[in-house]
Amino acid sequence: MHIPTLTQARAYLDEANRLNPGPWHSHSLYVAEGAKLIATRHSDLDPDAAFVLGMLHDIGRRCGVTSMRHVIDGYNFLRDEGYADSARICMTHSFPIKDTQMIFGAWDCSKDELKFVDDYLANIEYNDYDRLLQLCDTIALPSGFCLMEKRFIDVALRYGVSEHIVPKWQKYLDLQTYFSEKIGRSIYEVLPKVVENTFRF
Ligand SMILES: [Fe+2]
Numbered sequence: 001m002h003i004p005t006l007t008q009a010r011a012y013l014d015e016a017n018r019l020n021p022g023p024w025h026s027h028s029l030y031v032a033e034g035a036k037l038i039a040t041r042h043s044d045l046d047p048d049a050a051f052v053l054g055m056l057h058d059i060g061r062r063c064g065v066t067s068m069r070h071v072i073d074g075y076n077f078l079r080d081e082g083y084a085d086s087a088r089i090c091m092t093h094s095f096p097i098k099d100t101q102m103i104f105g106a107w108d109c110s111k112d113e114l115k116f117v118d119d120y121l122a123n124i125e126y127n128d129y130d131r132l133l134q135l136c137d138t139i140a141l142p143s144g145f146c147l148m149e150k151r152f153i154d155v156a157l158r159y160g161v162s163e164h165i166v167p168k169w170q171k172y173l174d175l176q177t178y179f180s181e182k183i184g185r186s187i188y189e190v191l192p193k194v195v196e197n198t199f200r201f
Helices: 006-019 023-040 046-057 059-063 067-080 084-090 111-122 128-139 148-159 165-183 196-201
Strands: none
Touching: 006 023, 006 046, 006 059, 023 046, 023 059, 023 128, 046 084, 046 128, 059 067, 067 084, 067 111, 084 111, 084 128, 128 148, 128 165, 148 165
């Protein structure tokens, strides 16, 4: 996989944070850290690649305060920079289930752009980097890692629930089990300060 160097990824993230500062920046760093910690114990993943992909998964936020179009903006940005196969992480991280209607937020893009996302997802097979970033995206708050179930409620309170919510929760729980089995222990054992982040008030 052709991915940016750590130095390049940091430069992209810093630039994006200058263009659109927000809690997404700190969230991205925790996603990177979590992905690296899990990948370190996974026999088929490169921890440094996981870290870089974690840093860049929300790089579409560089284009401003948007909703779901950040996946398209991120994909286009990395593809145009010459990292077409890293760009996929911008697209796949939001879709543990390949269904563009299963989203939190809204599709603030054109019909053609939405069709592009649909077609893109339909034509790829997820790999363990895609799955790892989907998992880490959902357990990393801007303040650190927390129990997935807490995050579910947090998001439901902010966005409300639809008929898609239970299958989506189930898929994330399946990802948690999948990676816990891959690394031979609970993912929460390798992530720092889960207890503090989950139970502080
Ligand atoms: Fe994210």
